[in-house]
């Protein structure tokens with residue numbers, strides 16, 4: 001048993017060594033990161049709980065969060081603690097054929113992420129931002145716009161730079 005454990009540890013160490021020697025191997029396994037913030041699309045977010053839906057004239061959206069974020073919402077505890085993650089999914093808003101004003105999600109347009117890490121992101125309210133289109137991060141200019149809008153009025157500032165409230 002002891003020898004087996006040792007072999008596992010040795011294999012793990014060798015694997016880590018290989019990945020660091022060959023950047024391609026490491027990169028293929030890790031999702032691409034956003035410019036400025038280095039935020040990635042988190043694993044498993046499609047299974048996360050819904051905070052609220054949202055819509056605009058041409059889009060339908062769903063905002064989900066990890067357990068840390070959901071607990072803060074339920075306890076009405078602001079600011080959100082470090083490791084809170086919020087993900088906004090957006091789709092084109094398609095009119096359901098044959099119905100008068102019923103809309104359904106069409107093609108997905110983007111996935112956006114906010115990660116709380118107050119030490120890493122002190123200049124943007126403790127939040128790191130990422131916008132992904134077809135799984136690829138949007139450009140730097142788009143990432144410069146995130147915090148400016150997420151801090152543009154007192155209402156959102158007083159809610160820790162997060163627009164969405166828990167839909168009960």
Ligand code: HEC
Nearest residue numbers: 054086088112113114129130131142145146149162163164
């Ligand atoms: C022009 C204003 C504006 C800009 C720019 C903007 N957002 Fe938002 N964001 C909003 C609004 C409004 C909501 C509320 C949900 C909704 O209706 O879309 C929101 C919601 C979110 C949410 C869900 C949490 C919350 O605050 O409600 C995430 C995650 C998010 N945005 C990420 C981003 C990222 C990443 C960027 C930059 C690439 C960005 N946003 C840029 C206005 C903006």
